[in-house]
Amino acid sequence: MMRIINIFRHNFLKKIIALIAAFFMWVFVMDDQDPAINGSYTVPLTMSNVPYEFFTICDVKTVQLDARAARSKFVKYDANAFRVYANLEGLSEGDHQVSLQVVMPQGFELIETRPSTVNVKLDPLTERQMPVELETKGNVASDAAIRYVQKSMDFVTIVGPKSFVEQAAKVYGTVNLSDNKSSFETQIPMNVIDEHNNVIKRVRVVPSVITVSFEIENGLKKRIVPIVPELSVADGWELSKISVEPAQMEISGAESVIDPILTLKTVPFTVQTGQRMFKSTLKLIVPEGVNVPENEVTVSAEVIRKPIMRDQLSN
16 A cells, blocks of 8 residues: 555656646647537427417528537537527517527537528418309210209318418319219319419318219200399489390200209399499309300490489479
8 A cells, every 4th residue: 555655656746747738638639630610500490389279470491500519519410409499479460570599409509590580470270161162074974964963061161370261262172074974972172262263271171071962864955045134223223225245045954954944144233323334244143953155144234314203283
């Protein structure tokens, strides 16, 4: 034991100096072999503390992080070790400029976040009932006609962010008739489009699929019927010289459907007062199972004041 103590005491100062020098040499070597460098990571942006029943809309999906650390750190960690988030706690409906928060592994120094803030829109989730419309692709067989169509439901519910739900103009499904000559039943998915026929992707339909039944009857019948415009005008005014182009139209369909139809009417329309001449394109009311070459006609009329009748008093 005394011998070991003497060994430590012998040239003690020199040994301390040598130990300190070795430490600094180790630091120098490590700094030279594993120097600090700059690097970048592309990290997905996440939303934190999203208010209940709100939908977030943000154009920024990823964020670029510029950081500084020892070279070995960049080898050890990939982008999954970093987190960038926008804290939405306490925010209400509307647009908000939110500063981004960054969480990094120990040993990294953040140099820059690009972007450092993002615009986030908080849109409340809402729902709305809409009628189901059917569109057909192709035609039934030439010697067959559709007698009637039955949908499993006439209305569906659309659900999504308020600003997107308000854009919905139509919910429809497409049925492929493909020369069918017998009755059939099929399931069709529902689509939501805006007034420009663009699909609204952030809105979902409940239910997303409905069942449609087609009763097809063999034996096609055709008939030419007149077009009757359904026009009205405010009190004190009347319409004259009403004309329709075309004035009549050929309709076709199953005999049981065509026989009761004597005329085709336009959708009701109220003509504004003050117009001397009225001319507009109006849609036809086409009964289910009836085929028409076109579903619009041009209606024109003159708008005149009603004559005022006064009682003539005789002396």
